Amino acid sequence: MIRRSTWWAAAAGLLLAGPAAAQPAALPPPYQGAYQPHGVDEIGLWHEADEEERQLAASPLRIRDERLTGYVTSVLCATVGDDRCGSVRVYVIRAPMFNASMTPNGTMRVYSGLLLRLRNEAELATVLGHEFGHYERRHTLAAFKERRSGTDAVAWMALLTSLGASYQTMQNFQNFQLAVYGGFFRHGRDQEREADKLGIAYLNRSSLRPQSATVVWQHMMAEAEASASAKGLKKPNFRYIAFAASHPPYAERAAYLAELAAPDGADRDDGTERYRAALAPFLAQFLDDQIKLNDFGASEYLIQNLATAGWTATLWLKRGDLYRTRGAPRDLAAAADFYAHAVQLDPTLAEAHRGLGLSLMKTGRPSEAVAPLQTYLRLRPDAVDAGMIQTIIPGGPQ
Amino acid sequence: MTRHRTLRRMLAFAAIAALPLPANAHKLAEKGTPVTIADSTLSVTPTRDWNRLSGRIGAHAERWTLDGEQLNDVTFYAGVAPGEPLLRERSKKKDPLPKFRQDMLLAEVPELLERTYRTGRDARDFQLSGAAPGKFLGRDGVTFAYQVTDSEGLIRKGEARAAAVNGKLYLVTFDAPRLHYFDQVVDDARALMGSATL
Incomplete structure (x- = not known):
């Protein structure tokens, strides 16, 4: 027992030491003006993101349609506000899956499979607001730092374990390693929850109907059920969180988004007609x-x-x-x-x-x-x- | 959603690290020597040396290349029975691939290949650029050409021949990047496809 607690104290010390030392002073938000990245980590991530964006801009998978891109951008602006959305470049990508992503330098990727699945502007705003939330809170940077300090701690633990190798220390090391890796995924899911909450907050302040946010996930569950049923698989469990799950489960997201939607927004427009018209071609x-x-x-x-x-x-x-x-x-x-x-x-x-x-x-x-x-x-x-x-x-x- | 890409990279890295060493992995198909494809009755006689890749991508499939399968890839699907997919399925239950069907018309074979590429190889676009009747294995078959864009945005050109013999599908495809590689090797690939006999 004594030995185990010593290990854990050492491990906890290592974990805490990393981020505490690297705590930066409050930075301006990344969407402000022509924001320039600060610190080696952020500069590095932006550099990578710039390079990826250059490739993306030239990719044959990019849907080069000014009207569609302009429409998605206008929905983003209506959601997060004109002061914020000016920092974002939207790219619509031809890929048949439900996904969108945002890199630290303000590159927003919106997949065609996402546009196919959404039914109105308010649902699109839910996803765009969520992605913008990741960007605003610098989630990629935080996750990078977390992974670095976590893997540093695992490396030091491996070294210490090798000094006093016994069955018990190996066991402790493996538990520690699992806990750290599990922590990465949990941290990722927490970031998704935070982005969801920011997204719904934007939607609540916008002129669109925030009750549509939960509908996105209700439809995802219904589609997954239909898919599983046609394949003869059992009904998926929408509450189960796998060890390596990148996102919270659908049911959880549907529940808290329903709860957080401003009740007075229920009779607002959800922009169904405009959405259909933009997607029709x-x-x-x-x-x-x-x-x-x-x-x-x-x-x-x-x-x-x-x-x-x-x-x-x-x-x-x-x-x-x-x-x-x-x-x-x-x-x-x-x-x-x-x-x-x-x-x-x-x-x-x-x-x-x-x-x-x-x-x-x-x-x-x-x-x-x-x-x-x-x-x-x-x-x-x-x-x-x-x-x-x-x-x-x-x-x-x- | 942002870290989907990072996770994929990590997994790809792990997959590469886990690959076995490629000692004696591939065989040489020498010019003028008949070769039997994928333990079937289909055989070809190459007009130049080709590399036969050892990895089995499907129960009846065999891949040949000159410079690596990303740059030039002749794949034979030798005797796909009704109910079978062209490629090996990652998960029969969760990610089933399209199956060859007994009543499939030759005009539908390009669709089978397209759906297989989209499902099994994550192709994002597939444009058929021609499909016409043509002899294959001495039977009435179909010859078709296409252009396929993969998930990285690389555009490949392809040409294929197919025929159904005794209810089984025989298909051979040649895929290579549109830029340079397709035109460089297409004559050799056509000669190889044309040498196929049962």
Whole structure:
């Protein structure tokens, strides 16, 4: 017992010594004016972030659309205020996952998969405010310092352990190491909670509806459930915190965001119409990126969600693609039906005719498949797969 | 969300550290000597020396390269049975890959490859630039070309040939960065693909 407590005292001393010595004087916030980083750590992180931003700006995955980028930036400004948002550069990235991130130098990355999943401006503001919170509180810098002092302590402990190696000291060392690493992850989750709280505080002060914040996580849970159910997995546990979890669990976030939303904001506008209008030109592509991920449950959930505003030819087409590519006989019959709806709403939608023809072909109705496939070729005489489609039209060129 | 990237880097680093030493990892396929692919009945006769990579990325897949698979990659998928994916699945239950299906039309094979690349290789964009009927293994098949962008933003060009034989899919792809590498090797890759027989 005595020996163990000595170890822990030494370890605690090492852990405390690091950050205490490096405590800087209060710095201006990073969004103020043309802020310049202070101290080697911050300068280093900004340098790295500048380099990454240079690559990002030139990346083919960046969606170079001034209107979309401008729209996301305007929502950020409406959330955190014009005085703060001027320090941020927004980049919309083509990546089909729910994510956004912010680096210490003010680079905001917003993934297309996030935009596909959100339903209104207030939900977008929730995520943007959260990311801005990380930036405002210099979370990356704090996490870097924490990791450095923690790994320093582990290294010293390893040295001390090797001096008095015994089964018990090794055991103590391993426990210590686990505690330090677990601490990194816990610290990360605490930062996420802090960013969530800052985000909702911004939303409360904005003209948008703060009650939408909790809805983001409710939908994430529903989507995860739909995904798991279609894969035959058991329902995910939304309260469980894994050792290495980077974020608090969905249920916890949904609960505290609901609690922290200002009640008097409940009847504010959530900007659904503006959001839909801004996203409309990109919806087909973002949805296409999603349905090709082979996650049937999540994709179907997202399509159903988008369809609450009314079924469009694009939604029917993508739903048809989703079912046809899963490809069970019942899926093919359903796909043919969905494509038929798409064609009805927009007879010029070439891909829907193609999908309809292929689905009918595979459900044993080749004679019915001829007309839609021919329509596809008529609408798209220069389609890249025209030659292939020609060969499968019964009676067509072999 | 900000430290997602850092964590990924740490994991990538750990993965690299855990790799076994590549002693005798790869074999040489010599010019003019027929080689059987992935213990199947598919064989090819290279017109120049190629490296056969030893890592099995799929039950029926074999990868060939000249300068490393990132720079030029000929992958054979030799006899994928209905219900099987092209690549090995990281998790059959959680991250299933798209499967080849008995009733799949040849016109749908490019979609199968696209969905496999997006799911199994994290491809962010896949543009089909051509798909036309073409002979492969002496059968009616499909020849198609594409351009794929990976998660790092690198753009590769690709060309593939496929045919279904006795209900199984035979597919061979050639992928290389659009800049320089594709054009540099495409003739050798076409010769290799064209030499495939059953």
